[in-house]
Each structure stands twice: as C-alpha cells, then as structure tokens.
Amino acid sequence: EVQLVESGGGLVQPGGSLRLSCAASGFTFSSYWMSWVRQAPGKGLEWVANIKQDGSEKYYADSVKGRFTASRDNAKNSLYLQMNSLRAEDTAVYYCARERGSHCLDSWGQGTLVTVSS
Amino acid sequence: EIVLTQSPGTLSLSPGERATLSCRASQSISSSYLAWYQQKPGQAPRLLIYAASSRATGIPDRFSGSGSGTDFTLTITRLEPEDFAVYYCQQYGGSLTFGGGTKVEIK
Numbered sequence: 001e002v003q004l005v006e007s008g009g010g011l012v013q014p015g016g017s018l019r020l021s022c023a024a025s026g027f028t029f030s031s032y033w034m035s036w037v038r039q040a041p042g043k044g045l046e047w048v049a050n051i052k053q054d055g056s057e058k059y060y061a062d063s064v065k066g067r068f069t070a071s072r073d074n075a076k077n078s079l080y081l082q083m084n085s086l087r088a089e090d091t092a093v094y095y096c097a098r099e100r101g102s103h104c105l106d107s108w109g110q111g112t113l114v115t116v117s118s
Numbered sequence: 119e120i121v122l123t124q125s126p127g128t129l130s131l132s133p134g135e136r137a138t139l140s141c142r143a144s145q146s147i148s149s150s151y152l153a154w155y156q157q158k159p160g161q162a163p164r165l166l167i168y169a170a171s172s173r174a175t176g177i178p179d180r181f182s183g184s185g186s187g188t189d190f191t192l193t194i195t196r197l198e199p200e201d202f203a204v205y206y207c208q209q210y211g212g213s214l215t216f217g218g219g220t221k222v223e224i225k
Contacts, residue, residue: 035214037163045155045163045206047214059213062119095162102169103210104153108162 002026002107004096009112016086016116022079022096022109030054030074033099036081038092039111046092049081050099064090086116120144122207122217130225137194139220141207146187151210154183154192157219158203166205167192197222 008020022034035050049060049070058070069082079096093113097105121144131137141152149170155163165174167183170190180195194201202224207217 037216044219045157045208045216047208047216050214061213100168102150102153103214104151104165104168104208105155105163106165106168106174108164110162 002098004098004107004109006094006096006109006112009094009114011115011117012086013118014087014116017082017084018086018114020081020083020094020096020112020114022081024077024079024096024098027098027107029072029077033103034070034072034079035097035099035105036070036079037095037097037105037108038090038114039095040089040092043092048094051079083114086114088116090114091116119213120147120209120211120215122209122215124205124207124217124220126220127218128221128223130223131197132225133197133199135197137192137197137201137222139192139194139205139222141185141190141192141217143188143190143209145211147209147211149186149190152183152185152190153208154181155206155208156201156203157206163206194222199224 003025005023036048051070067085071080093111095111098107123142125140152170154167157163171183
C-alpha cells in the first residue's frame with residue numbers, strides 16, 4: 001500500500017524558515033516524480049513544486065520561486081520542502097503527492113499545516 | 119501559465135441525480151494531461167480521472183470524464199450520498215495548475 005506521511009509543519013513568524021518532510025513507503029520512490037501541493041484555509045488547491053526522480057530537475061510555482069526548495073533522498077525514501085522567507089500567504093496545509101507519467105497525482109499524504117503569523 | 123476555469127462554482131443536486139461539471143482551459147491542452155480529483159472536508163484529494171477519461175483504480179463507473187482541447191467535463195451519472203464533495207480539475211502543460219473547484223452539495 002502506498003503511504004505518504006508529511007511532517008514538519010507548525011507556527012512560524014513572517015520571514016522565518018521551515019523544512020517539511022514526506023516519508024514514502026509501499027512503492028519504489030526513486031521511480032516517480034514527486035510534487036508538493038498546498039491548500040490555504042477554505043481555499044482551493046495550489047501546486048507548489050515538483051522534482052524529478054533523480055532530483056536533477058525541479059520546478060516551482062511563481063509564488064514560491066526563489067524562496068522554496070524541493071529536494072529528495074532516494075536512499076531514505078524521503079521528499080523535502082525547504083521554505084524560507086515565509087509570508088502570511090504561505091499559510092496552508094501542505095501535501096506531498098506522487099506523480100504518474102501523465103503528471104496527475106495518484107497518491108497523497110494527509111498533509112501538514114503551516115501557519116505563518118506573528 | 120494555463121488557467122483552468124471550473125463551472126459552476128456550486129452545484130445543488132439530490133441523490134440519484136446526474137451531475138455535470140465543466141473545466142475550461144485558457145489554451146488548448148493535451149487530453150493526456152487533464153485529471154479530476156474529489157476532496158471531502160478534512161481529507162486529502164483523491165484522483166478520480168486521468169488522461170481526461172480514464173478512471174483511477176477503484177473509482178466507480180458512475181464517474182466519467184470527457185472532452186478535448188479547451189473543454190473538459192466530469193459526469194457523475196447518479197449521485198450517491200458519498201459523492202457530495204468538492205471536485206478539482208488539473209492540467210500539466212509544463213507546470214501543473216488546478217481549477218478553482220466545483221462544490222457539489224445536497225439540495
């Protein structure tokens with residue numbers, strides 16, 4: 001069974017940093033692109049970033065470019081999102097998700113809440 | 119960036135009725151890269167349809183997807199109580215984007 005478990009969320013002040021983790025199990029992690037998607041309270045889904053199987057390609061939404069960095073450790077079956085210069089508008093539940101070949105997201109974690117507030 | 123516009127914003131229907139949800143893209147996209155998701159309160163989204171018309175594993179056949187170019191449709195033939203939720207379309211055209219969602223609520 002595919003499992004994705006996010007961690008690392010919490011309360012952080014504006015301008016601060018946070019690192020999210022996503023532990024994957026039940027599939028060959030190194031064979032899949034992985035994505036981060038977020039959802040602000042009461043709002044819709046927003047794709048944040050994705051990363052190729054070997055980490056050689058990474059893409060970001062304009063809203064986070066230059067502030068967030070996706071990375072992965074295939075030996076540890078783990079995905080990460082380093083978030084710097086956080087803003088109030090980054091407040092959201094952050095999900096990690098597995099990408100299929102057609103770039104749809106076929107498995108999702110339960111999400112971790114990031115709150116940016118003073 | 120390709121923008122996806124979903125309509126209507128809210129659909130009020132009764133169990134057993136047919137639901138038709140629309141997703142319109144700001145420019146033509148490949149059908150291979152159009153997906154639909156269902157999200158219930160407090161839960162992560164669930165993949166329903168990929169490549170515009172292929173059902174994901176375990177998805178009942180009352181859910182179907184169609185369309186091409188800029189216009190795509192998700193149809194739920196007979197609404198079950200568990201189908202009342204928010205539905206999102208998503209495309210990949212160099213980057214991923216989601217539509218704003220359609221809420222299917224009980225009338």
